[in-house]
Amino acid sequence: MVVPDLWSGRCQCGDHTYEASGIPDDPHLCSCEHCTRLSGAPAMAWVGFRRDALKWTGPAGEPTYFSTWPTLHRGSCSRCRTQLTSVADGSDMIMVTIFSLTRSGELAPVGHSYREAAAHWMSITLAPDPQRRT
Ligand SMILES: [Zn+2]
Numbered sequence: 001m002v003v004p005d006l007w008s009g010r011c012q013c014g015d016h017t018y019e020a021s022g023i024p025d026d027p028h029l030c031s032c033e034h035c036t037r038l039s040g041a042p043a044m045a046w047v048g049f050r051r052d053a054l055k056w057t058g059p060a061g062e063p064t065y066f067s068t069w070p071t072l073h074r075g076s077c078s079r080c081r082t083q084l085t086s087v088a089d090g091s092d093m094i095m096v097t098i099f100s101l102t103r104s105g106e107l108a109p110v111g112h113s114y115r116e117a118a119a120h121w122m123s124i125t126l127a128p129d130p131q132r133r134t
Pocket residue numbers: 011012013014015016077078079080081082
């Protein structure tokens with residue numbers, strides 16, 4: 001049995017900090033048009049937690065949300081602009097940026113969304129997906 005763990009994360013300036021419990025779900029990269037433009041980088045790295053298992057603990061509470069699609073909302077710090085979260089309407093999951101986590105080094109992406117749209121020079125080795133292991 002995997003013991004649910006406590007994870008913490010924060011933005012660069014520390015206005016927003018969070019704690020999430022449980023097993024991080026589906027760590028993956030995304031190279032969609034929105035992720036690359038928002039980050040100014042070839043991909044963003046995301047991992048999911050149950051929405052009710054994440055709480056905001058910093059002085060500024062929840063991040064500021066910006067909708068990149070009518071149904072998809074991305075949270076960032078209004079002071080330091082760190083990208084923190086992505087939430088889809090109707091989902092019970094919240095995605096957090098892997099590198100906002102204190103223990104980001106423990107997670108490796110198992111997938112790469114919009115890989116075909118990624119920069120042609122980007123070459124990565126994905127971790128084996130535990131959910132697809134037989
Ligand atoms: Zn900040």
